[in-house]
Amino acid sequence: MKTAVSIPDQTFEQAERLAKRDGRSRSEVYSAALREYVARHAPDEITSAMNRVCDEVGAEPDAFVALAGSRVLERSEW
Numbered sequence: 001m002k003t004a005v006s007i008p009d010q011t012f013e014q015a016e017r018l019a020k021r022d023g024r025s026r027s028e029v030y031s032a033a034l035r036e037y038v039a040r041h042a043p044d045e046i047t048s049a050m051n052r053v054c055d056e057v058g059a060e061p062d063a064f065v066a067l068a069g070s071r072v073l074e075r076s077e078w
Contacts, residue, residue, distance in 0.1 A: 015029050015033075
């Protein structure tokens with residue numbers, strides 16, 4: 001979808017430099033920035049995504065993870 005927005009000149013110039021440095025188009029840079037902004041401001045979506053991952057992985061305890069976690073905690077100062 002095409003859209004037009006107004007942004008400060010300095011922001012535009014910074015985005016142009018980033019796009020050139022990374023070898024990406026301006027649209028790719030703006031799309032990535034907007035996706036990140038939306039993700040940061042939509043915590044319910046993040047929680048839902050994490051819940052889906054947990055459902056797919058399952059809730060069965062993992063002995064290796066439990067042991068590794070215990071060892072890390074034993075070495076940590078509280």
